[in-house]
């Protein structure tokens with residue numbers, strides 16, 4: 093790891109994606125980070141973690157103030173400006189013939205590697221790019237801004253996810269554009285993380301395009317997506333693409349072990365439930381989230397002897413367990429609102445309140461997805477046991493439950509139960525009441541796993 097990365101920073105934790113980590117660190121350090129990134133990779137490859145890490149590095153208040161070291165980087169930046177821009181980052185106006193980044197991962201890597209030879213991010217050829225304002229050593233991990241970003245409570249880092257089953261709402265984009273125009277609340281810049289950017293549909297994306305091309309100074313967009321072939325080319329062409337390599341469960345487990353010092357079996361379970369190494373680290377830190385997973389496992393375990401009333405009661409209890417971690421989020425939001433009450437306009441306060449509401453919804457949804465992921469992971473272990481497959485189970489701590497369920501389940505039954513989980517995920521994504529989705533899933537799993 094380069095010495096310039098502070099050991100406790102979020103960037104330092106990206107050790108499963110060293111190329112991405114070093115690339116972003118260099119971009120930030122040179123003061124020439126792009127104004128719009130597109131992080132591309134499969135789920136669990138750490139894109140969201142990298143987005144928060146970049147946000148921390150950009151907003152750290154211990155970085156040199158803009159303008160203080162201009163003379164230092166002036167000559168270097170002139171050289172970079174004169175260098176040819178690699179094809180992957182060019183592209184630009186819709187009419188341009190420049191190729192957009194290819195969906196093919198190897199092609200992405202090739203272009204990405206090419207960009208590694210630059211000492212900073214290449215700039216978009218239609219816009220002059222950011223002036224090299226300062227040498228920014230990256231996140232110190234100790235200042236107030238760094239700590240707030242690490243806790244994901246920084247008011248100048250905005251996380252967006254689609255709020256409807258069909259993707260981003262027009263209202264979301266409108267709010268975003270209004271917010272972009274406002275000054276940062278406490279940091280020297282603002283960062284917008286746009287998750288599942290492939291769900292930016294043409295009607296919502298068009299409004300975004302101009303801002304994406306020329307955002308106000310000190311605003312950075314980080315879009316996350318799985319592949320460019322499902323994204324609007326006009327969006328792709330305005331961003332610098334950063335490909336993430338897919339991670340195996342083993343690699344992710346090692347990363348979590350490294351970060352937490354907890355036993356491998358527990359780390360493996362956390363990765364399976366939470367989805368990515370950094371989320372797994374957060375998961376293991378939250379007693380409430382760990383308890384919600386236990387409650388879910390217990391509920392599935394109890395299905396063999398459950399009647400209708402038991403299942404309904406169990407779904408209700410599960411919702412309570414899933415909601416428990418939200419209390420802390422709510423109190424943090426309230427504290428931020430109170431801190432900012434005196435110097436924010438009424439409009440800005442209203443926006444902050446709306447954003448808080450959306451964040452709570454998103455956290456609720458991810459809590460539910462996490463609970464469903466724990467069932468999926470449990471059932472996969474059951475399937476492995478039923479099939480007599482080799483390999484280490486994920487839910488070592490509840491191997492008694494896995495054995496009990498596997499004792500009378502059939503392969504077809506477990507497959508149907510896994511199907512029920514997938515349907516529940518689809519229902520939650522379509523905004524069906526989560527409790528109802530969980531009830532239906534539990535009924536379906538009971539039917540699928542019923543002992544003959």
Ligand SMILES: [Zn+2]
Pocket residue numbers: 151152153154155231232233234235236237238239
């Ligand atoms: Zn800092």
